[in-house]
Amino acid sequence: MIFTNIFQQLKNNDNSLYFRFWANCIFVKGHRKSIVYDLQRERIIYLSNLFFETYQRYKNIDIKSIYADSKNPNRIGFLKIANNLIDNDFGILVDNPKTLPPLITDYDSPLLITNAIIKTDSSNPELLYNSIKSLSNLRIQALRIDDHSKMNNDVLKKLDDLVRQSSCEQIYIRTNFSSYFDKMEYQLSFRFRQITYYNAPADIEYERKDNSDITIKYSSKSINYKDCGNVEKKYFTINLPFFTEAQHHNTCLNRKICIDANGEIKNCPAMTKSYGNIRDITLKEAINKPGFKDLWFICKDQIDVCKDCEFRYMCTDCRCFIKDPENIYSQPAKCTYNPYICLWEGQEGYVPVEECGTYSRKTGFVPDKKRINELNRKIWGEE
Ligand code: SF4
Numbered sequence: 001m002i003f004t005n006i007f008q009q010l011k012n013n014d015n016s017l018y019f020r021f022w023a024n025c026i027f028v029k030g031h032r033k034s035i036v037y038d039l040q041r042e043r044i045i046y047l048s049n050l051f052f053e054t055y056q057r058y059k060n061i062d063i064k065s066i067y068a069d070s071k072n073p074n075r076i077g078f079l080k081i082a083n084n085l086i087d088n089d090f091g092i093l094v095d096n097p098k099t100l101p102p103l104i105t106d107y108d109s110p111l112l113i114t115n116a117i118i119k120t121d122s123s124n125p126e127l128l129y130n131s132i133k134s135l136s137n138l139r140i141q142a143l144r145i146d147d148h149s150k151m152n153n154d155v156l157k158k159l160d161d162l163v164r165q166s167s168c169e170q171i172y173i174r175t176n177f178s179s180y181f182d183k184m185e186y187q188l189s190f191r192f193r194q195i196t197y198y199n200a201p202a203d204i205e206y207e208r209k210d211n212s213d214i215t216i217k218y219s220s221k222s223i224n225y226k227d228c229g230n231v232e233k234k235y236f237t238i239n240l241p242f243f244t245e246a247q248h249h250n251t252c253l254n255r256k257i258c259i260d261a262n263g264e265i266k267n268c269p270a271m272t273k274s275y276g277n278i279r280d281i282t283l284k285e286a287i288n289k290p291g292f293k294d295l296w297f298i299c300k301d302q303i304d305v306c307k308d309c310e311f312r313y314m315c316t317d318c319r320c321f322i323k324d325p326e327n328i329y330s331q332p333a334k335c336t337y338n339p340y341i342c343l344w345e346g347q348e349g350y351v352p353v354e355e356c357g358t359y360s361r362k363t364g365f366v367p368d369k370k371r372i373n374e375l376n377r378k379i380w381g382e383e
């Protein structure tokens with residue numbers, strides 16, 4: 001049976017009822033703030049850490065007993081928020097606290113590699129074609145091709161032929177602008193999702209007017225790997241596959257492979273370490289070389305500062321641009337969020353994370369609680 005309004009039930013019902021989050025709504029506690037991730041509807045709601053702590057305390061206590069717990073001045077506030085969460089379909093009242101077992105957060109994939117990046121020069125496309133044939137053997141899901149030349153329609157057509165024989169579901173191409181896209185004589189496969197022309201005279205985006213649904217973008221920027229690894233809210237991903245992967249793996253590098261324009265096989269396009277050349281070894285041999293998979297298993301719970309951040313299971317984790325290149329567990333260098341005071345750079349009162357603690361290679365980042373409390377009192381009027 002489903003019960004909806006807490007205060008109605010307190011008046012009417014003799015049953016013992018318990019507030020529960022739906023199994024797909026997961027509470028993630030940060031240093032100062034918590035978030036409930038709704039992994040099914042791909043949305044979030046911010047809650048205080050006090051609510052999180054009260055929820056933990058009252059988890060197996062029925063709402064009538066909570067209401068009667070006069071020693072706790074926060075109980076009515078807690079019940080009001082819980083009621084609001086039920087109204088917004090984040091939770092429910094159940095008559096048996098064991099009704100909703102926790103979500104299983106195991107992660108696995110039948111694919112050895114899920115996403116690949118090829119850096120190429122399409123004016124000399126043989127290496128590109130060979131790389132795609134090699135990747136086809138790995139049954140990848142998504143492929144990005146970064147072309148530092150100007151990809152012509154013949155190369156595009158040949159790519160289309162090659163990927164039609166592969167398992168790849170999504171292809172993104174970045175190449176240089178030569179002229180505005182007019183029309184192609186043939187229909188590209190549905191696998192092509194986006195073609196971006198860089199160094200274009202203007203920034204324009206449109207959908208192709210045929211059945212392919214390809215997005216064509218013109219960007220006045222250049223392809224620059226130094227731009228990779230930015231941390232912004234618009235890059236956050238809230239869904240079950242990302243969340244479960246983030247529990248066990250690195251959310252950028254897990255099952256990723258890159259082949260650069262010289263055929264060197266790497267973890268990511270911005271990294272320098274090569275595990276061999278595609279002309280000499282197979283991709284499988286490179287992946288199985290010692291060290292290649294190490295970064296796959298570094299997850300947010302191990303990263304300085306990120307482990308205290310409420311966004312940690314929706315944020316992509318860059319391991320290339322990090323605050324201390326000698327410490328692989330240091331925070332992404334391009335993060336401009338401070339989870340100790342819940343502010344982004346540019347917001348009033350923001351100070352960088354470095355002002356909230358001390359960092360040493362031996363201990364990692366150690367937050368200075370006194371300083372953080374002072375800052376939070378100043379910014380928010382509370383600790
Ligand atoms: S590790 Fe960093 S630089 Fe490399 S692909 Fe990921 S976000 Fe980009």
Ligand code: SF4
Nearest residue numbers: 306309312315335337
């Ligand atoms: S601290 Fe920055 S990089 Fe780390 S999880 Fe939070 S937003 Fe992402």
